Amino acid sequence: MDGSSDILIRDAGADDAVAIAKILHESFAEYESLYTREGFTATTPNAGQVTERMREGPIWVALHQGEAVGTVAAVRKERSVYMRGMAVLPTARGLRVGSRLLEHVESWSCNEECARLFLSTTPFLSSAIRLYERQGFRRVKEQPQHLFGTPLFTMEKEIRRKI
Numbered sequence: 001m002d003g004s005s006d007i008l009i010r011d012a013g014a015d016d017a018v019a020i021a022k023i024l025h026e027s028f029a030e031y032e033s034l035y036t037r038e039g040f041t042a043t044t045p046n047a048g049q050v051t052e053r054m055r056e057g058p059i060w061v062a063l064h065q066g067e068a069v070g071t072v073a074a075v076r077k078e079r080s081v082y083m084r085g086m087a088v089l090p091t092a093r094g095l096r097v098g099s100r101l102l103e104h105v106e107s108w109s110c111n112e113e114c115a116r117l118f119l120s121t122t123p124f125l126s127s128a129i130r131l132y133e134r135q136g137f138r139r140v141k142e143q144p145q146h147l148f149g150t151p152l153f154t155m156e157k158e159i160r161r162k163i
Helices: 014-034 037-043 047-054 097-111 126-134
Strands: 007-011 059-064 067-077 080-088 116-121 145-147 150-158
Touching: 007 097, 014 037, 014 047, 014 059, 014 067, 014 080, 037 145, 037 150, 047 059, 059 097, 067 097, 080 097, 097 116, 097 126, 116 126, 126 150
Parallel strands: 080 116
Antiparallel strands: 007 059, 059 067, 067 080, 116 150, 145 150
């Protein structure tokens, strides 16, 4: 058993902001030296900033044995959904938390009658990029971007409403 059946994904509330900020920080800490200081700060918002993000769109938290181990957020932009703040604690990697979170966002997006998911990522997050590719995301051809000097690129996935 891969443990994915033990994963519960639920809507995050204000009471989850501290746990979400912790997940984001712990998940990206090993890559901190690859970010600019400002880029890392933007990638790992504090609890107050997480609460602000909740006003922009839904945030979900993944629980394993009752513990918050992953998170993802979505912002609707017309018929597209921008996915951000996806993170899984290092101790929960291999439990398919990331796949389950992606599937959850896609299902929500279909229910919202959106046609496209997109996200920004950094070239050094190779495990995350492989996960996105396995889930059907493809890199968008565009000019290089950056997050306060940290390189970024966009990936997208066309989605279809399930009948």
